[in-house]
Amino acid sequence: MSFDYITSILGPMLEGAQMTVLLFIIAIIASIPLGFLLTLAVKSDIKPLSLLAEGYIYVMRGTPLLLQLLFICFGLPMIPGIGEYLVLDRFVAACLGFVLNYAAYFAEIFRGGLLAIDKGQYEASKVLGLNKWQTTTRIILPQMFRVALPAVANESVTLVKDTALLYAVAVPELLHFAQTAVNRDFTIVPFFVAGLIYLMMTLVLTLFFKGIERKFKFE
Template sequence: MSIDYIQMILRPMLDGTKMTLFLFFIVICTSLPLGLLLTFAARTRFKPLTWLIQLYITVMRGTPLLLQLLFICFGLPLIPVVGDYLVLDRFVAACTGFILNYAAYFAEIFRGGLLAVDRGQFEAAQVLGLNKWQTMTRIIMPQMFRVSLPAVANETITLVKDTALLYAVAVPELLHYAQTAVNRDFTTLPYFIAGLIYLAITLVLTAILKRIERRYQYQ
């Protein structure tokens, strides 16, 4: 294949990469705080709320992300009476599905990190005269984040690859343009280029996350 052909297919694929990265940043910036909120909300003494959150996490983690995306995009509008009010833009629907799914995973990761913090840390904070807010923000949460960081990093890398599921709901991202080029030109080169782009994104992200992990290890 000529350089001109590579440049021709690379332009739309880079546009698709922008959509991929846009979704990634929206989801990671939204699902992380939502997952943290769910972790602490699940510890409330109000049992109905705890049960509701546990049910939500179970459903999100127990069903495929692709199924969730299809339901939000194509299933919600079919619900009787209220379906007409639940028609969402494809990208908005995809963002919603990704955020809800990853928030559930991050909630479980943070819960594991919270359980890993020694109970004596709470008692020591009480001895020092710290209130609950100070205990959580100054003592418990930094340790929880340190324990949770490797698992959060793994989920973050997985999110980059999962963005390819946008193709299934007709959102024009990187894989969409690669598939279009393959169907049009009968060559697998666009797949190879798409793979290199995904690999480059994950390598850069992995390097950033490892640097953050090393920084937390020495704190």
């Protein structure tokens, strides 16, 4: 295929990539804080809250993201009595599904980060006269994020690739435009172009997190 052909399909595919990037930004901004709140809920002394959070994480991590997206997009409107009030725009529904799913994964990552912190850190903080809030914000959280950062980076790269699931709920993203071009032109070149775009996005994300990791190491 000629360079002119690649140029002709690149415009629509980059338009679809904008939807991919938008979903990623919304999901990452919302799911990380929600995941941290879930971690706190799991560690809560309030047993019902802890069990509820653990159950939520188990369900979201134990069922496919695609199934969750399909349920939110097509299942919620079918619930008797209240279904008509649960009809969401496809993109909004997809964002909701991604946020709820990835929050569960980030919660486990943050929990692992907390477990990696030596209990002596808490005792040392008491000796220094720090209260619980100061201990948490100045001592525990910075160490937790430092430990969890590689796993957060890995999960973020996975999120970029999972945005292709938008195709299954009829949201016009990058893969949608690639598949359209393949069906129309009977060539697999659009798939290679889409793959290169995904690789570029993950490369930028990887370099971003490596920069953050270097900053943490020098501090």
